[in-house]
């Protein structure tokens with residue numbers, strides 16, 4: 001196989017001097033108790049917080065000390081984080097298996113940023129598409145873009161999946177306080193017809209705009225959903241009316257025309273934008289429609305502020321680098337195989353799902369860029385749910401289960417609603433949880449509580465093990481003043497760059513996703529077998545059995 005020309009050998013991470021020093025240091029730190037670390041150093045909060053782009057990261061409740069941080073920064077330097085970061089920002093083709101540059105940062109750079117890649121004036125192209133997005137969103141929002149019967153648009157349905165759904169859907173929900181209440185946003189992603197059916201039952205073809213969002217414009221789910229929406233529309237409207245109701249966002253202009261969408265209604269982007277990094281491109285059209293172009297620009301500006309910080313701040317004060325190195329420490333040396341995301345903000349309820357794709361599709365890899373097995377564990381499982389709901393669901397396991405799961409708490413200091421009492425209650429819970437995970441509750445403390453309640457000593461001793469909390473469980477807290485378009489942009493960019501830095505440490509390609517391909521190929525084959533023709537091929541006995549069940553169910557009701 002042809003090796004990409006850009007590939008320079010990178011030593012295994014375990015062979016680096018700073019990794020070995022960290023390993024030695026970790027033996028002592030495994031025994032460290034957060035309670036004692038806080039007691040020994042009253043400056044811990046002041047020393048272990050970083051600020052950037054309207055966000056503050058408090059990482060003091062992690063099982064580490066100043067030496068750990070200094071060794072982690074040595075490792076970041078030894079792995080070439082600074083050089084790789086520059087390679088990304090300047091458009092080098094760091095996505096080696098697809099021979100592509102990785103330039104989502106250029107999508108949020110201000111007008112006039114000079115960057116030419118392969119003869120393409122990136123800034124000119126980005127600004128040109130942004131102007132088209134602005135013109136279109138202005139028309140839809142001010143009612144001058146009308147449907148085929150002359151009525152303004154009341155509903156927008158984004159049809160896309162993965163990066164063409166998760167980012168826009170998460171951002172529309174996160175920014176709902178900034179949105180136009182007369183324009184309802186819907187998202188259909190699943191090939192499961194229940195998803196499309198539920199949405200179509202709520203909208204009217206006369207006033208609905210469909211955005212077919214797909215980088216490749218060949219994704220099976222999106223194409224089936226788009227065709228279904230088109231057929232549904234044509235039950236009322238005519239072919240000539242499609243142009244008023246269907247627009248497309250893609251890098252594949254030819255496929256859009258084949259689908260029958262007017263090229264005038266096409267919003268392009270480029271192969272150097274990865275799907276899971278695409279909310280900043282015209283894939284964010286639904287976000288711009290929901291909140292308007294000015295707020296969309298603020299969203300881009302917030303991300304750009306984080307980009308500038310990431311590109312220029314010394315590693316020790318660099319928020320994405322710090323977050324990445326903490327994650328690496330927990331994964332590598334404290335054996336944490338998952339990270340839980342706990343936004344204490346209901347409007348960020350889709351943020352954990354968004355991060356799942358960003359992080360796990362990027363760093364869920366087991367070979368290095370040069371195809372060798374990685375010699376350490378890579379990307380952890382990312383999961384989570386909003387607080388305080390999560391507290392009443394799975395926090396039990398996080399407090400007292402046998403695995404240690406680091407948590408990222410995310411909170412806004414001020415709400416965007418004015419209901420009395422709620423926000424203090426929310427923040428109190430957020431801060432209380434991180435305190436509880438850190439301090440835990442010792443057997444002696446439990447005993448004292450129970451004695452104060454007057455329980456007999458045999459009952460106390462029976463209860464102590466159940467009511468003891470081990471504590472010493474690491475967490476980060478990320479706070480912002482308010483959830484705004486700008487702080488949301490910064491928050492997403494923070495996690496994008498964190499993911500990038502970890503990919504550099506592990507020397508994996510964070511920008512391809514070959515692991516999703518096998519299932520797609522097999523599904524295509526089985527889909528043919530389910531519909532009756534041809535006869536099922538020989539699979540394993542489980543798959544054969546399941547196919548036979550589905551075929552039998554289908555023929556029983558035909």
Ligand SMILES: O=P(O)(O)OC[C@H]1O[C@](O)(CO)[C@@H](O)[C@@H]1O
Nearest residue numbers: 162163164214215216219275516
């Ligand atoms: O935007 P597209 O090309 O339809 O792809 C959707 C998603 O599918 C994936 O390729 C995975 O199958 C993601 O990386 C991507 O975000």
